Amino acid sequence: MRLHKLRSKIALVFVLLMLAVQAAVFIAADRVIASVARAHVDEQLDVGERVFRRVLQSDTARLTQAAGIVAADFGFREAVATGDEATVMSALRNQGDRIRADVAMLVNLEGKLIADSRTPSGVGSPFAFPALLEHPARKDAATLIGSIGGKAYALVVVPVKAPTTIAWVAIGFSIDDAFAAQMHDVTSLDVSFMTRVSGNRWTIAASSLPGEERGALQRASGGAMFADRHDTSLQLNDGFGSRAVWLAPYGEPVVAVLQKSIAEAIARFRQLQVALLLLTLAGVAVSIAGATLTARSVTRPLAELTRFARRIGRGEYDASISISQKDEISELAAAFSQMRNDIAEREARITNLAYVDTLTALPNRLAFCERLEEAIDRSGREAGSLAVMVMDIDRFKYVNDALGHHAGDMLLREVGKRLRQALPHASDLVARLGGDEFAMLLPHSGPDAAQRVANACLKALEAPIQIEEHFVDVGASLGIACFPQHGADMPTLLRRADAAMYVAKRANTGVAMYDASRERGGAERLSLMSELRHAIDHGELRLYYQPKVDLATNAMAHVEALVRWVHPARGMVPPGEFIPFAEQTGFIRSISRWVAGEAIAQCARWHALGLELNVSINLSARDLGADLPDALDALLRRHGLDARWLWVEITESALMDDPAHAIDTLERLHRLGIRLSIDDFGTGYSSLAYLKRMPVSELKIDRSFVMGMTGDADDELIVRSTIALAHNMGLQVAAEGIEDEATLARLRALHCDIAQGYYLSRPLPADKVEGWLREWNEVVAACSQTQSG
CATH class of the missing domain: 3.30.70.270 (Reverse transcriptase/Diguanylate cyclase domain)
Structure with a gap:
């Protein structure tokens, strides 16, 4: 039986409770039996003590009668009176033999032995119990149980009168094991006679006890155990109830110990104890069976509920459960069934939501x-x-x-x-x-x-x-x-x-x-993106400046700042390979802030050298945050550059993503004095309603229309219409992507304001712009002289 099982625990609790109750009953019954046995022993000791005293009185009465006969015999009195010791000794022995006395003595009035049946050598010695001769009842007889030579005797002293007392006759019998056994037969008690031999040490003179128990009593009877004559109930050797009976009223150290075995008294209750034990065992067996049945009646439905719950846990919602008994467990089963239905319904809803x-x-x-x-x-x-x-x-x-x-x-x-x-x-x-x-x-x-x-x-x-x-x-x-x-x-x-x-x-x-080839290029660009932050922090980005030419005057007073990445391993990385991903990830804001700072600082340096150049920077939709105007204003103030020299180019598609927000940001930039240009115009589906509200100064036609305008009438139409629209709105027009002379000439004819492209100049490092400007001015001057000549 595994104790971690509920069934085992229930059965174990039942059995332990039953065992506890039965053990308590058994212990209580055992104590009651012991108490009853002890009371019965005390009662037997009381009765036995009375019988013992009666028998002892009967024996002393018989001795008294025998002693009286001897003392009343005429011949004996005459022998005593004449001092005939032989006749006295003969009479004492005959009388003692007749009544089976163990000792017969004749004591004179001075308390000395005249004759002693035990030994002739004792004649003339003092009588061992002189107090008997002084007893108030000495005119009749006196009795005593005393110790003579370490042996206990029952003595009777009778006066010999002729007609006055001329001597004393003492007759007695020895108190030995036979006498103790006789007393045991009469009283149904174990009788032991004890005498004090020296000091307070006691010894057993006679006893009805067997050897081992006799020795136990001898070992237990030490010291002043019998000093108090009034303490008759004693605790001596284990297993016995004891009673002390003092036999020498005149201070003689002789005690009779009456004992009754407690084990014998309990033995009569042994059958009851056995019956109780059997009842206890039967109760335990019944409790085990009952506990097992009860536990099974409880745990079997619980096991069924457990199996039911496991099936629900596995998603088997068609499982059913039936509990026949009508109690709390059946209510629990009903609750489980309802729970199954609720879980199935909720899981269906969850599955629907999840999938x-x-x-x-x-x-x-x-x-x-x-x-x-x-x-x-x-x-x-x-x-x-x-x-x-x-x-x-x-x-x-x-x-x-x-x-x-x-x-x-x-x-x-x-x-x-x-x-x-x-x-x-x-x-x-x-x-x-x-x-x-x-x-x-x-x-x-x-x-x-x-x-x-x-x-x-x-x-x-x-x-x-x-x-x-x-x-x-x-x-x-x-x-x-x-x-x-x-x-x-x-x-x-x-x-x-x-x-x-x-x-x-x-x-x-x-x-x-x-197409796998496209993914390889994307992976390469993604790898570049992971290195872009490192590029900004370690100065790998460069700004190149592409000149813009005023087609009306052929003057170059404007440059566009274009970012390039000089990779330590890949070399020059064009912006088309990292700017789109930077815009998608939001990292374009960091790049744009760097470009603005570098372009404004360079423009300030040119102005310090006397070159009054405008510089334009490109911003994306992600750059049009609320903090953009403040950031640009701070940069202009830091480098001491007037805001009118800074142009901001924003793509048309970026403006159309959130026109309201874009207009608000552009207006704040315009109030600072920064001039604004719409880049890639014609590709963003912008509304004229929004366009007329924007504080812009320039429209920049997308290169896709400019590059094909000389060979495509539709592209030329778009360019012409855009130039006319911008001029009608008071805006100047810039065209980018000019690759040849024919395109440049056609733009002049259409009255385009600003031209930009590889035909005029590729993007240049900052230190090459001044040289290009000198060469351009020389070319323009030479052309002017030629035309004038």
């Missing part, structure tokens, strides 16, 4: 990843293929901004519905990963089939989606990764499909298959 997107009712990222892992495992075993597609809705933020998030939610639900309808097989899965990003799993499709499904999905989204009173055109970018060509596990396939989606978004192709 289903609540907005679109499509599987969520977790469910999609699990299904994808299962499909990869199955395709790996069957040597099959599958495709994963990740799709992102283009310009979804504009829907939320223009129509609200409620409209955005409706759009996502409709997109999910159309994607589900566009999938060709029931086993295909569409899921919402989060935000405006969806994923599709094609378990039995290769690259070609996946490409067809991707085109079908894009086609399903071509029809405008009605959201309340509005119709919204939805565009999307979709990336594809296939197993096993592009990855052998779920994270790799998802990551690579996502990378392909961003390729499609940047290239505006709608669909893109994963």
Whole structure:
């Protein structure tokens, strides 16, 4: 029986309680029996003492009668009177033999022995008990039990009268083991006669006790044990109740010890003790059986409940439990059943929340990843293929901004519905990963089939989606990764499909298959990003300055600061390889602050040399924080540069991400005196309503229109229209990306204000700008002389 089991513990408690009760009863009964036995022994001692005294009185009466006969005999009196010792001795012996006396003595009036049946040599010696001769009842007889020569005797002294007392006759018998045995037979007690031999040491003169117990009594009877004649109940040898009876009333040291064995008294109760013991054992056995049955009746339903709970823990919610007994355990079973139903219901809700997107009712990222892992495992075993597609809705933020998030939610639900309808097989899965990003799993499709499904999905989204009173055109970018060509596990396939989606978004192709070469370039750029902070801290960044030429005067009074990274191992790293990632991670703010500080400091140095140059810096959308104006103002004050010499170029797309916030920041910069330019104009879909509210001084036409304007009428139209629009709004126009003379001449003809490009000058280090400016001025002067000549 294992004690850690509840059943064992219950049974053990029951048995221990029963054992405790039975042991208490048994101990109490044993003590009562011992007490009753002790009382019975005391009662027997009382009765035995009375019988002992009666028998002793009877024996002394018989001696008294015999002594009286001897003392009354005429011949004996005459022999005593005449001093005939032979006749006296003969008479004493005859009389003693007749009554079986052990001693017969004749004592004269002076207390000396005239005759002694024990030994003739004692004649003339003093009588051992002179007090008997002085007893008040000496006219009749006196009795005594005393010690003579270490032996106890019962003596009777009778006066011999003729007619007055002429002598004393003393007759007695010896108190020995036979006498003690006789007394034992009469009183049913063990009788021991003890005498004091020297000082307070006592010895046993006669006893009915056997040898071992006799020795125990001898060892126990030491010292002044019998000094108090009134203390008759004694504690002597163990196992006996004892009573002391003083036999010598005149101070003679003789005591009779009456004893009764307590063990014998208890023996009559032994059967009761055995019966109690048997009852105790029977009670323990019954309690064990009862405790076992009770524990089983309690623990068996609990074991059933335990098995039920374990099945629930394993998710087996169809498990049932039935408890027949009607008690608290049945109520607990009912509670367990209700708990099972509640847990099953809650788990169903939790599972739905964990695996289903609540907005679109499509599987969520977790469910999609699990299904994808299962499909990869199955395709790996069957040597099959599958495709994963990740799709992102283009310009979804504009829907939320223009129509609200409620409209955005409706759009996502409709997109999910159309994607589900566009999938060709029931086993295909569409899921919402989060935000405006969806994923599709094609378990039995290769690259070609996946490409067809991707085109079908894009086609399903071509029809405008009605959201309340509005119709919204939805565009999307979709990336594809296939197993096993592009990855052998779920994270790799998802990551690579996502990378392909961003390729499609940047290239505006709608669909893109994963290309490993692009990922290697991305990994290299990511590695560069990890080293970018080190580059700023250790002076690896450089500023180059590209001149801008006023087309009306051919003067160069303006430069644009462009950042370059001189990597210790890779050499010159162009900004296109690290600026986009810096913008995504937010690290662009650190770069922009460094560029602003370096450009303002360099401009101040040029002014100190007499070169009055304007310098422009580029800022991204992440730089347009509330602290930007204060930071630039602090830099200008530190270097003593007037704010009008600083230009800030901000891309059109950055302004359109959050126009209200951008306008507020631009107005604060304008109040400082800093001049503003919209960079890459024509690519950001800016609204003229916003444009007219912005305190800008310049529009900078994107290079994509400038570089193709001489060969593309549409590009030239855009450039011409932009120049006209800017001039009508009171703004100057700058064109970048000028690669040849024809483009420069065409811009002059269109009255463009500022020109910038490799045809004029590549970006220069700061120490080369002054030299270039001198050469440019010389060329301009030479051209002017030629034209005038």
